[in-house]
Amino acid sequence: DLTPLERAEGYQRLIEGFNRTQEDLARVLCKSRSHIANTLRLLNLPLAIKEMLQQGELSAGHARALLNAERPLIVCGDKVAASQAVAELVQLSEMIGASVYNEVLPSRINFPTGHPHYRDRGAQDQALIRGLIGDADTILLIGGQFFEEVWYVDTSPFPDEAVLIQIDSSPLNLARNYPVHCGLVGDPKLALQALIAEIAGRAGPAFKEAAAARRKALEQLKSEEMERQKARAENTWNHSPMSPARLMVELKSALPAGVTIAAEAITAGADLTRTLHFDDPSDYLASRGGGIGQGLPSAIGLKLAYPERPVLAISGDGSSLYTIQSLWSAAHHRIPVVFIILNNKTYRILKLNMNRYRSQAGLGGERAYPHMDLTDPDLDYVSLAAGFGMAGKAVSRPEEVAPAVREAFVAGVPYLLDIRVSGDI
Numbered sequence: 001d002l003t004p005l006e007r008a009e010g011y012q013r014l015i016e017g018f019n020r021t022q023e024d025l026a027r028v029l030c031k032s033r034s035h036i037a038n039t040l041r042l043l044n045l046p047l048a049i050k051e052m053l054q055q056g057e058l059s060a061g062h063a064r065a066l067l068n069a070e071r072p073l074i075v076c077g078d079k080v081a082a083s084q085a086v087a088e089l090v091q092l093s094e095m096i097g098a099s100v101y102n103e104v105l106p107s108r109i110n111f112p113t114g115h116p117h118y119r120d121r122g123a124q125d126q127a128l129i130r131g132l133i134g135d136a137d138t139i140l141l142i143g144g145q146f147f148e149e150v151w152y153v154d155t156s157p158f159p160d161e162a163v164l165i166q167i168d169s170s171p172l173n174l175a176r177n178y179p180v181h182c183g184l185v186g187d188p189k190l191a192l193q194a195l196i197a198e199i200a201g202r203a204g205p206a207f208k209e210a211a212a213a214r215r216k217a218l219e220q221l222k223s224e225e226m227e228r229q230k231a232r233a234e235n236t237w238n239h240s241p242m243s244p245a246r247l248m249v250e251l252k253s254a255l256p257a258g259v260t261i262a263a264e265a266i267t268a269g270a271d272l273t274r275t276l277h278f279d280d281p282s283d284y285l286a287s288r289g290g291g292i293g294q295g296l297p298s299a300i301g302l303k304l305a306y307p308e309r310p311v312l313a314i315s316g317d318g319s320s321l322y323t324i325q326s327l328w329s330a331a332h333h334r335i336p337v338v339f340i341i342l343n344n345k346t347y348r349i350l351k352l353n354m355n356r357y358r359s360q361a362g363l364g365g366e367r368a369y370p371h372m373d374l375t376d377p378d379l380d381y382v383s384l385a386a387g388f389g390m391a392g393k394a395v396s397r398p399e400e401v402a403p404a405v406r407e408a409f410v411a412g413v414p415y416l417l418d419i420r421v422s423g424d425i
Helices: 004-017 022-031 036-042 047-054 060-067 078-082 086-096 126-133 188-200 205-235 244-252 267-274 295-306 327-330 348-360 381-387 396-410
Strands: 072-078 097-100 117-123 137-144 162-168 184-185 260-264 309-315 339-345 391-395 417-418
Touching: 060 137, 060 162, 060 184, 060 188, 072 086, 078 086, 086 097, 086 188, 086 205, 117 267, 137 188, 162 188, 205 244, 205 267, 244 267, 244 339, 244 396, 260 267, 260 295, 267 309, 267 348, 295 309, 295 327, 339 381, 339 396, 348 417, 381 417, 391 396, 396 417
Parallel strands: 072 097, 072 137, 097 117, 137 162, 162 184, 260 309, 309 339, 339 417, 391 417
Antiparallel strands: none
16 A cells, blocks of 8 residues: 555656656556546656656557547536637547546536437436446546535446556546556646547557447437437426426527527536537536536626627526526627526426435435415516616517527527426425
8 A cells, every 4th residue: 555655656667667668657657547637646657657647649559448438428617618629529439439428517518418428427326326237337537626526425437447547737636535557647638639549550440440330339228218208398398387398399490590508507417418419619608516506607707708609507497596687787888698587487407416315314105395486476577677777578488488588599689588387286
C-alpha cells in the first residue's frame, strides 16, 4: 500500500530508467489502477511526456481496450462541449458502435440527442446508473463528473468485470470516485482525435463487422425509445390540465428555426429532451449541480450571446420564483426572449423527493405534502410579467399552445406565456 507520493516516485524512476516508446508508456499507465492524477500533480515529469499526456497522444492503451470491447459504452460530460469535441465523440461512437449517455446533471449538449447512439442522461443514484450501463464490458468516461448522483446508494455503478477508461482535462478528476484501468489527462477533442486515429489504424475486418452490427441494433433501440415517448404523450393526450408530454409535442410544432433553449423544466425535463432533439451545444443550456432558478436569467444570457437566434426559456413555476426579477431585466433592456412558465401550481420535484424519503424510512400510505403547493392564492404569472413591464398570455388548452408560441416569437419583444400543466404525482 504505497502513498500517492511513493507511487508517483516509482513511476518517475520507471520512466527515467527505460527508453520507452509512447505505446510502452501507455501500457504501463493503463495497466495501473492507481491515480495518474497523483503522478502528474506531485512530480515534475519530463516535458515531452507531460505534453503527450496533456495533448491526448498516449492513446494506444485506450484504443486496444476499445478494440477488445464487445459491448462498449460511453458516458460524456460538459467538457466535451466546452472543448468543441462533439463531432469527434460522434465519430468515435459510430466507429466502435457504442451507446452514449450524458452525465447525471449536464448543462450542455455533449452528443446529439436525436442520434441513434444517444440514450439519455445518467440516473440519480448509482444503482439506477448501474441499470442503465447494463452488461457493458468496456466503458469510456470522458469530460465529466462521474458521478454527481442525487441519492446515495451503496453500490458501484459499474459491472465488476468492466474495463474503465477515463479521459479528462483535469488530473483531479481522473479516478476521483472509482479506480480506472486506463486514465488519460488531455483535452477531450485532442484525445478523441488521437484515439480515433489509433483505432482506425488497428481495426480489422472482424471488429468493423461487429461494430456495424452494434450500430444496427442501436438504430432499432432508438426507434423503440422514440415510440415509447410518442405513446407516453398519446396516453395522456386528453388530460386536463395538459400533461408535460403533450405540451412538448405542441411546442415542437411551433418553434422557429434556429431556436436555442434555456431549460429548467425540472420534472418535465425528460419529456422536453426526448421530444425535441438538440444537435449542437449552442442549442440548449441547463444548470449544473441541482440548484434552481437559472432558467430565466440564462435565457437572457443566451440572447446576448446569440442575438441572431430566437431564444426560449422554459422554467418550472417554482424555479421561476427564485429569479422572477429577470423579467424586469429583459423588459428594461428590451431583450426579446420568450419565457414559458410551466405552471403546475406545485413544487412537484419536492413531492417526488419526499416520496423517496418516506420510502426509505418505511413510511407508506397516503400522506399530505405540506407547504409544497403554490395555491391559495394561485399565482398569476401574466400579471407578474405586466408588473415588470412585459407582455404575456395565459394558455390552458393544448390547441392554444402553438398559436401562442408563434405569436410570442413574432412579437419580437420580451414575452411571457403562462402554460397550465398537470402537477400529478
